[in-house]
Amino acid sequence: MSKIDLNNISHTYNPNDPEPTYALNPFSMTWENGKRYAILGPSGCGKTTMLNIVSGLVRPSAGSILFDDKDVTDLKTEDRNIAQVFQFPVIYNTMTVFENLAFPLLCRDFEKDKINERVNSVAETLNLQSFLKSPARKLTADQKQLISLGRGLVREDVAAVLMDEPLTVIDPDLKFRLRRKLKEINEEFKTTLVYVTHDQNEAMTFADNIIVMSEGEVVQAGTPKELFERPNTTFVGYFIGSPAMNLFETEASSNDCVKINGTIIKTNTNLSKLKDKKIKLGIRSEFIDIAEDQKDNLLSVEVEKVEDLGNYKLLTAKMGNLKIKSKINRETVVPTSDVKLHIPAEKCCVYENNKLI
Amino acid sequence: MGKLYKFLKYFFITFWAVFVVAPFLWALTTSFKDFNSVNGGATYIPWVDFEPKLEGWRVLIKSPANGGVDIIEPYFNSLFVTCTASLISIVLGTLSAYALSRFTFKAGFVKNNDITFFFISQRIMPPIVLSIPFFLFLGAINLLDSLIGLIIVYIVLLMPIAVWIMVDFFNKVPREIDETALIDGCNPYQAFFKVVLPNSIPGLIVAGMFCIIFGWIDFFFAFILTFTEVQLLPVKIVALNSSITPWWSLSASALVSVAPLIIVAFIVERYLSKGNLSGAIK
Numbered sequence: 001m002s003k004i005d006l007n008n009i010s011h012t013y014n015p016n017d018p019e020p021t022y023a024l025n026p027f028s029m030t031w032e033n034g035k036r037y038a039i040l041g042p043s044g045c046g047k048t049t050m051l052n053i054v055s056g057l058v059r060p061s062a063g064s065i066l067f068d069d070k071d072v073t074d075l076k077t078e079d080r081n082i083a084q085v086f087q088f089p090v091i092y093n094t095m096t097v098f099e100n101l102a103f104p105l106l107c108r109d110f111e112k113d114k115i116n117e118r119v120n121s122v123a124e125t126l127n128l129q130s131f132l133k134s135p136a137r138k139l140t141a142d143q144k145q146l147i148s149l150g151r152g153l154v155r156e157d158v159a160a161v162l163m164d165e166p167l168t169v170i171d172p173d174l175k176f177r178l179r180r181k182l183k184e185i186n187e188e189f190k191t192t193l194v195y196v197t198h199d200q201n202e203a204m205t206f207a208d209n210i211i212v213m214s215e216g217e218v219v220q221a222g223t224p225k226e227l228f229e230r231p232n233t234t235f236v237g238y239f240i241g242s243p244a245m246n247l248f249e250t251e252a253s254s255n256d257c258v259k260i261n262g263t264i265i266k267t268n269t270n271l272s273k274l275k276d277k278k279i280k281l282g283i284r285s286e287f288i289d290i291a292e293d294q295k296d297n298l299l300s301v302e303v304e305k306v307e308d309l310g311n312y313k314l315l316t317a318k319m320g321n322l323k324i325k326s327k328i329n330r331e332t333v334v335p336t337s338d339v340k341l342h343i344p345a346e347k348c349c350v351y352e353n354n355k356l357i
Numbered sequence: 358m359g360k361l362y363k364f365l366k367y368f369f370i371t372f373w374a375v376f377v378v379a380p381f382l383w384a385l386t387t388s389f390k391d392f393n394s395v396n397g398g399a400t401y402i403p404w405v406d407f408e409p410k411l412e413g414w415r416v417l418i419k420s421p422a423n424g425g426v427d428i429i430e431p432y433f434n435s436l437f438v439t440c441t442a443s444l445i446s447i448v449l450g451t452l453s454a455y456a457l458s459r460f461t462f463k464a465g466f467v468k469n470n471d472i473t474f475f476f477i478s479q480r481i482m483p484p485i486v487l488s489i490p491f492f493l494f495l496g497a498i499n500l501l502d503s504l505i506g507l508i509i510v511y512i513v514l515l516m517p518i519a520v521w522i523m524v525d526f527f528n529k530v531p532r533e534i535d536e537t538a539l540i541d542g543c544n545p546y547q548a549f550f551k552v553v554l555p556n557s558i559p560g561l562i563v564a565g566m567f568c569i570i571f572g573w574i575d576f577f578f579a580f581i582l583t584f585t586e587v588q589l590l591p592v593k594i595v596a597l598n599s600s601i602t603p604w605w606s607l608s609a610s611a612l613v614s615v616a617p618l619i620i621v622a623f624i625v626e627r628y629l630s631k632g633n634l635s636g637a638i639k
Contacts, residue, residue: 057536077539090537094555107542151541 001192002067002159004031004054009063011049023049026063027218029211031160034190036183038207040197042239046216047196051162054194055084067159078107080159083152087165089144093137097128100136101150108155122150125181142170149178153185160192167202179206200240204228212236228284229347234354237282243314243325246288247351248281258350261320265297267348269357280351285314287347288326291340298340299324306334317341381612388413388609395604413605416597417613428593428610435590436617438504439572442511446568447561449512450519455549457520458527459535476520479513484577487513495582502586510578515568522567526560527553562625569621573614590614 006029012020024046031037039047052058054065056077064073072080083104092100101119110118123129126146131139136147145166152161167175183206186193197203203210204224211221212235220232231237237245252271253259258281265281291298301317301324308330315326315334326341328334350357386401389409400406419425453476456462457469491510492501500506530553538548554561579589594610597603 055540057539076544077536078542078544081542082540084537084540086533086537088531088533090531090533092534092552092556094558104541107547148537151537 001033001157001190003033003069004160004192005066005069006030006050006054007064007066009050009053009060009065011046011053011058011061015061020061022061022216024053024060025217028063029218029221031192031194034186034192035209036186036193036195036207038195038197038203038210039213040200040203040210040239041213042198045213047198047213048164050213051084051164051194051196054160055082055162056080057084081155081157082160082162083155083158084162085145085148085152085164085166087168089141089148089169091136091139091144091147093135095136096132097123097134097136097139097147098132100147101128101132101154104151104155118154118156122154125153125185126150126178142174145169146178153191156189156191158191160194162194162196164196165198166195182206200242204240212239214239230349230356231282232356234280234282234351237349237351241284241286243285243327245282245284245349246324248322250279250281251276252279256345260299261322263299263319265299265343265348266345267350268345269348269350271350271357274350274352274357277352279357280354282349282351283343283347285325285327287344288324288341290315290326290328290332290334291342297343297345299343300338300340303334303336303339315339384608384611387604388606388612390605392601410605413603413609416603416606417609426593426597426606428590428613431588431590431593432613434504434587435573438507438511438589439569442508442515442572443565443568445508446512446515446519447565450516450564451523451554451557451561453516454520454523455527455553457524458530459532473520473524476517479517480521488578488581491578491582501582502584504587506582507579507587507589510582511572511575514575514578515572518567518571519564522564523557523560526557526564530556566621566625570618573618 006027008026008028009024010022010026011024012022014020039050041047049058053060056072056075056079060073064071066072067080092103095103098119101122102115105115105118119132120129123132126149128143128146128150131143136144139147149163149166152158152163167178170178179202182193182195185191195203195206197206208223209221210224210227212219212227214235220227220236227236227240231240231245234245234247237247248260250258250260252274253264255272256269257264257266258271258279259265260281267281271279299319301319304316304318304323307314307316311330312327313330313332313334315328317324317326317339324341386403387395389403389411390400390407391410391412394400394407394410403409416425417428420427457473462469462472491513495501495503495506495510498506500509534556535545535548535553538552539545543551574591575589576591576595579592580595583589583592591614594607594614597606597610
């Protein structure tokens with residue numbers, strides 16, 4: 001278990017081109033010992049490259065990596081003492097489940113007793129005890145992925161366990177249990193876990209800290225609450241949350257107000273320097289509610305449709321050519337035609353050039 | 358419909374079995390015939406149509422002084438040359454194939470695919486093209502008419518087959534297997550020997566089988582590059598022929614020469630079945 005520092009890391013797969021395209025733009029970051037991190041972003045945004053750089057499978061084009069303040073940039077993968085679990089199960093077909101789980105320990109010359117103890121402990125955690133003597137190739141895809149996961153967790157002294165969308169092939173119920181199990185392992189053994197995913201729910205429920213990436217860029221890193229309530233960019237607002245954040249093209253009408261289709265909406269942001277500039281107002285559908293006793297910050301909208309999604313209703317309304325989505329209580333009675341929606345000033349995010357002000 | 362399908366299925370299976378087995382049965386019965394039984398019209402069943410004789414088989418082990426051809430030494434020569442050349446080809450071919458599959462080579466316009474094609478191209482040109490260079494080469498190093506010389510030539514001929522099969526096989530083995538082994542603490546050599554190679558056994562067996570077949574059946578180079586000191590089985594069998602074709606001893610030698618290949622086929626049969634080969638790595 002180590003603190004991992006990534007200093008000015010960047011990477012390109014075509015360094016000899018006169019104008020190389022970067023899979024990963026320069027960024028710096030510290031992963032604290034014993035915490036859970038999720039790297040979240042759409043496919044092809046550089047998540048796996050980042051993970052491979054940390055594990056040493058890819059050498060970064062620039063920058064350095066430190067494990068507990070020791071530079072490991074030029075250290076080979078096998079000498080880094082890191083574990084990595086890939087998206088699809090990777091097992092050693094010719095070995096039994098026990099041999100698969102014991103392999104990382106055997107490679108590092110652990111004592112036989114210690115190997116038995118660790119393999120049994122991991123097998124118990126992952127419910128693999130009854131398969132220990134079976135040939136690994138005969139197991140189902142999700143059991144095989146458990147073996148991959150087990151090989152990642154079997155070493156106690158590992159610097160970090162890197163997981164690249166490890167639960168893709170696992171069915172939803174087991175996925176939920178495994179995520180919880182991983183959290184328990186992290187809490188008990190203080191193993192640093194880094195979890196790559198494109199599923200925001202997975203990231204939100206798993207991690208202490210989420211790193212959101214887009215097109216090779218780290219766009220925001222923070223707690224799930226920070227990402228949800230104060231997205232740094234419109235991309236994060238759009239990517240995190242379901243439905244995506246409501247974003248309205250607007251302009252500043254005073255020091256702290258914007259005008260949406262002629263209606264003045266107050267925000268808590270100082271907009272004095274942004275008068276007459278194109279800006280965007282962002283607000284989560286969770287924070288918009290049907291106005292009952294509020295008097296300010298109201299938008300008069302026309303109800304387009306109301307969908308009952310089980311534990312909440314999703315109201316879609318329009319105001320001129322603007323579409324607004326609001327998550328409301330199941331019990332709330334929604335008028336069928338016109339309705340007033342309340343936009344709380346403290347929850348408004350204002351963006352200039354898609355960046356939060 | 359179901360019954361008709363079943364009938365047709367068994368009919369064709371039986372037909373195919375007869376088609377495959379009949380030549381072997383014919384050779385087997387012929388090997389126990391003598392001149393009269395072969396030339397006096399078609400005979401089929403031993404002891405009924407003709408009296409079985411061991412003359413065809415005796416010729417194979419009798420020394421030339423006693424009117425035989427003695428194929429025992431050529432037989433073991435062939436076994437030794439084929440097995441040694443196949444083994445070396447598989448070892449070298451597998452290492453080359455792994456390198457071609459996993460690492461990027463670039464020398465000017467030559468890249469990995471061109472190198473792989475270079476290996477395969479050795480099998481594209483007609484053998485006759487290679488005969489003079491081989492003859493001169495072996496002559497220059499004093500290995501004409503020797504087992505070692507033949508082994509060298511066969512390695513040149515068999516290694517492309519091994520490379521060709523194994524490159525394709527390694528390309529289908531996910532790189533994540535190697536990467537996982539590195540992460541688990543192996544160095545690249547250990548990753549290859551402990552993880553990738555055991556996972557590639559079906560590919561190795563197929564490549565080995567092809568090498569053995571192509572090595573065992575070669576007549577052309579064995580005929581051109583050996584004279585009196587060393588003889589291989591195919592050349593010796595041809596030497597059996599005379600003005601009166603000895604069908605009985607030719608049949609016996611055909612059966613003896615095909616026997617190792619049948620044994621190899623039986624051993625590797627389970628690896629050749631679709632399931633074992635395609636399910637090697639998922």
